[in-house]
Amino acid sequence: MTRAFTPKIVTANALLEGDVIYLTADDRWSRNLSEAELIDDEAVAQLRLLDAERQGGVVGAYLADAIAGSRGPKPAHFREAFRAKGPSNYAHGKQEDRKHV
Amino acid sequence: MYDYNDFDEQFVRERVAQFRGQVERRIDGSLTEDEFRPLRLMNGLYLQLHAYMLRVAIPYGTLTGARMRQLAMIADRWDKGYGHFTTRQNIQFNWPELRDVPEILEALADVGMHAIQTSGNTIRNVTADHFAGAAADEIEDPRPVAELLRQWSTDHPEFQFLPRKFKIAITGAPRDRAVTRAHDIGLRMIVRDGEPGFEVVVGGGLGRTPMVGQVVRDFLPKADLLPYVEAVVSVYNLLGRRDNKYKARIKITVHENGIDRIRELVEARFEQIRPMFGGADQQLLAQLEQSFSAPDFLRKSTDAYYSARNADPVFRSWADTNLAEHRDPDYAIVSISLKAHGATPGDATSDQMRVMADLAERFGHNELRISHEQNVILPHVHKADIPAVHAALKSSGLGTANIGLISDIIACPGMDYCALATARSIPVAQEIATRFEELNLEHEIGPMKIKISGCINACGHHHVGHIGILGLDRAGVENYQITLGGDGTEDTVIGERAGPGFAYDEIVNAVERIVRAYLSLRSDASETFLMAYRRLGAQPFKDALYPKEDEADAA
Ligand code: HEM
Ligand code: SF4
Numbered sequence: 001m002t003r004a005f006t007p008k009i010v011t012a013n014a015l016l017e018g019d020v021i022y023l024t025a026d027d028r029w030s031r032n033l034s035e036a037e038l039i040d041d042e043a044v045a046q047l048r049l050l051d052a053e054r055q056g057g058v059v060g061a062y063l064a065d066a067i068a069g070s071r072g073p074k075p076a077h078f079r080e081a082f083r084a085k086g087p088s089n090y091a092h093g094k095q096e097d098r099k100h101v
Numbered sequence: 102m103y104d105y106n107d108f109d110e111q112f113v114r115e116r117v118a119q120f121r122g123q124v125e126r127r128i129d130g131s132l133t134e135d136e137f138r139p140l141r142l143m144n145g146l147y148l149q150l151h152a153y154m155l156r157v158a159i160p161y162g163t164l165t166g167a168r169m170r171q172l173a174m175i176a177d178r179w180d181k182g183y184g185h186f187t188t189r190q191n192i193q194f195n196w197p198e199l200r201d202v203p204e205i206l207e208a209l210a211d212v213g214m215h216a217i218q219t220s221g222n223t224i225r226n227v228t229a230d231h232f233a234g235a236a237a238d239e240i241e242d243p244r245p246v247a248e249l250l251r252q253w254s255t256d257h258p259e260f261q262f263l264p265r266k267f268k269i270a271i272t273g274a275p276r277d278r279a280v281t282r283a284h285d286i287g288l289r290m291i292v293r294d295g296e297p298g299f300e301v302v303v304g305g306g307l308g309r310t311p312m313v314g315q316v317v318r319d320f321l322p323k324a325d326l327l328p329y330v331e332a333v334v335s336v337y338n339l340l341g342r343r344d345n346k347y348k349a350r351i352k353i354t355v356h357e358n359g360i361d362r363i364r365e366l367v368e369a370r371f372e373q374i375r376p377m378f379g380g381a382d383q384q385l386l387a388q389l390e391q392s393f394s395a396p397d398f399l400r401k402s403t404d405a406y407y408s409a410r411n412a413d414p415v416f417r418s419w420a421d422t423n424l425a426e427h428r429d430p431d432y433a434i435v436s437i438s439l440k441a442h443g444a445t446p447g448d449a450t451s452d453q454m455r456v457m458a459d460l461a462e463r464f465g466h467n468e469l470r471i472s473h474e475q476n477v478i479l480p481h482v483h484k485a486d487i488p489a490v491h492a493a494l495k496s497s498g499l500g501t502a503n504i505g506l507i508s509d510i511i512a513c514p515g516m517d518y519c520a521l522a523t524a525r526s527i528p529v530a531q532e533i534a535t536r537f538e539e540l541n542l543e544h545e546i547g548p549m550k551i552k553i554s555g556c557i558n559a560c561g562h563h564h565v566g567h568i569g570i571l572g573l574d575r576a577g578v579e580n581y582q583i584t585l586g587g588d589g590t591e592d593t594v595i596g597e598r599a600g601p602g603f604a605y606d607e608i609v610n611a612v613e614r615i616v617r618a619y620l621s622l623r624s625d626a627s628e629t630f631l632m633a634y635r636r637l638g639a640q641p642f643k644d645a646l647y648p649k650e651d652e653a654d655a656a
Contacts, residue, residue: 013148015127015128015199016128016198016199016200017152017153017198017199018148018149018151018152018153018198018199019151019152020150020151056130059134059148060134060148076577077577078516078574078577078578078579079150079516079522079574082150082516082517082525083150083151086151087150087151087517087518087527088517088525088527088528089445089517089527089528089531090181090445092151092181092195092196093151093152094151
C-alpha cells in the first residue's frame with residue numbers, strides 16, 4: 001500500500017531579511033502562510049521546488065507538510081507553526097508585523 | 102586588558118572589507134547561496150528560523166565598559182534592542198539584516214571585536230573561567246595564555262579546515278568554573294614543585310555522544326603550552342575522521358584510538374615542533390601578562406557594605422547568593438543575574454548593557470565578564486561600593502538574587518530561534534523559574550543547576566546539569582527527556598537518563614516532583630541536591646518522576 005501524499009507548501013527565507021516566505025500559486029513570495037500554494041501532487045511539488053530554487057532573493061527553499069484550512073494552508077508540524085508565527089519569548093517576527101496591520 | 106595592535110587592527114579591517122564585497126556579490130546574484138554560506142559562516146553569520154543571527158566572540162568572556170556599550174549600540178541600531186549571551190561566552194544578535202552586517206562588523210572592529218571563527222571547523226573562541234584574575238582560589242590569571250591561544254589560532258593556516266569545530270577552555274584555578282572537561286582541549290592550571298603549569302585534558306565534548314575529557318598530560322610547564330596545544334591539534338587534524346560528521350570531533354578520535362595512543366602521537370609531534378617555537382611565544386606571553394596585570398585595588402573602609410547587610414534584608418539576600426570571594430579581602434566578585442524570573446536566560450536589553458557598562462567604569466575597574474552560565478560578572482568591586490552597585494542593578498531589572506539557584510538556568514535558543522532545534526527550550530526555562538518563584542522554594546532548595554537544550558547537540562550543556570532537560574520531537578510533538586546527576590565541575594559527570602520523556606505541559610510538573618522528592622529525602626538543608634543524589638542514587642527520584650498508577654490516582 002502506498003502512503004497517502006501529505007500536501008506540501010514551498011517555503012524559504014528571504015535573502016535580505018532572513019524572514020520566512022512562502023511560494024504562492026501566482027509565483028510570488030508571500031510572508032504569509034495563508035497565501036501559500038497548497039500542492040496535492042508529489043510531482044508538482046518537486047517541480048515547484050525546482051522553480052523556487054531557480055529564483056534569486058531566496059535562501060534554502062524546501063517542501064514542508066501543510067494541511068488545508070478554511071483560510072489557506074496551515075502548518076502540519078510545530079516547527080512550521082513557529083516559523084509562521086515567530087519566537088514564543090517575545091512578540092517579534094511575524095507576530096510583531098501583524099500587530100502593525 | 103588586551104587591545105588590538107596594528108596588525109590585529111589591519112587584519113580585522115581587511116576581513117570586514119572582504120565580507121562587505123562578498124555580501125554585495127551575494128545580493129547582486131554573482132554569488133550563489135552555496136558559495137556564500139561558508140563565507141558568511143566564517144564571519145559568524147548564521148541563518149536561523151526567522152532571521153539571520155550574528156555570533157560575536159567575547160574572547161575569554163572579558164569586556165570593557167566601552168565594548169559593552171558598543172554591543173548596546175549595535176542592538177539598538179541594527180537589531181531589536183537586546184542581545185543574547187551564550188554558554189560559549191559569545192553574544193548573539195537574533196535579527197540583523199544581511200545588508201547591515203558589514204556595518205555591524207565595522208562597529209565591532211571600532212572597539213577591537215569581531216565575529217571571526219565563531220563558526221566552522223576551526224578553533225573557536227577560547228573560553229575561560231569568568232572569575233579569572235579575581236577569584237580567591239586562583240593560581241594565576243589564565244587570560245594571558247587564553248589571549249596567546251587566540252592570537253595563535255586566529256587565521257592559523259594549518260587549522261582553518263579541521264575535521265570539525267574545536268573548542269578550548271582554560272582555567273587558572275583548581276576549582277573548575279569553565280567546564281574544561283567537556284571541551285576538545287581543557288587546560289586546568291595546577292602547581293607542581295612551586296611551578297605553575299597545566300593539566301591538559303583532551304576529548305571532552307557534549308552533543309550526541311557526550312564524553313568526559315581524559316588527561317593526556319598531567320603536568321605541562323607553562324612555557325611548553327603553545328607547542329603542546331599545537332601538537333594536539335595537528336595530531337587531530339591528521340587522525341580525525343572526515344568521513345562522518347558525527348564521528349569527527351576529537352572526542353571520537355580519542356575514544357577510537359585510546360588515550361595512550363593519542364598521548365604517544367602528541368608527545369612525538371611535540372618533540373618535533375617545540376624547537377621551532379624558538380621563544381617568540383614566550384616573549385609574546387610576557388607582554389600579554391603585562392596587559393592583563395591586576396588593577397590598582399583601592400584602599401578604603403568596607404563599613405558601608407556591612408551596614409547595608411544589617412539594614413537591608415533584600416541586599417543581604419542578594420549579597421549571599423550573587424557575591425563570590427575575591428582574592429583581595431576588601432573586594433568581592435559581583436555576579437549580575439540575567440535570569441530574572443520569567444525572562445529569557447542570557448538576554449540583556451541595550452539599556453541593561455549600558456547600566457552594566459557604567460557600573461564597570463564607575464565601580465569595577467572597567468572590567469566585565471560573560472559567564473558560560475549566561476550571566477554577567479563585575480570581577481573587581483570594592484565592598485564599599487557594592488550597595489550602590491546593587492541599587493543600580495535593582496532599578497534596572499538586574500537585581501535578581503538567584504546565582505546558582507534553581508532559576509539560574511542555562512537554556513539554548515531552541516526552536517524559538519535555532520534551525521536545528523527539535524523543541525523549544527526558552528519557555529521551559531521561563532516556566533520553571535516562574536513556578537519556583539511562585540512556590541517560594543528557591544532559597545530553601547539551595548544550589549541547583551538546571552540546563553536545557555533544544556536538541557541533541559547539547560548547546561545548553563544539559564548533560565552536565567544536576568537536572569538536565571533535552572527537548573526532542575517525538576512523532577510531531579515536543580517531548581522532554583530528563584537526565585539526573587550531571588556535574589560540570591572538575592569532577593565532571595554526565596547525567597543519567599531518568600526514563601521516558603514528558604510532554605511540554607508536563608515537564609515543569611516533572612521537575613517539581615524531583616525537587617519535592619529531594620526536599621523530603623535530604624538529610625538536612627546542608628545536603629545539596631547533587632549530594633543527596635550521589636548518596637541515594639537515581640531510584641528515589643525516578644520513583645517520584647514516574648509514580649505508580651495507584652499512587653497517581655490517590656494523589
Ligand atoms: C545557530 C545556532 C546554533 C547552531 C547551529 C549550533 C550548532 C551546534 C552543533 C551542530 C553542535 C554539536 C557539535 C558536535 O557534537 O560535533 C553544537 C554544540 C554545542 N554548541 Fe551550539 N549551536 C548553536 C547555538 C549555540 C548557542 C546559542 C550556544 C551557547 C549557548 C552553543 C554552544 C554549544 C555548546 C556548548 C555545544 C556542546 C559542546 C560541544 O561542542 O561538544 N551553541 N552546536
Ligand atoms: S542544542 Fe540544538 S536547539 Fe539548542 S542551540 Fe544547539 S543546535 Fe540549536
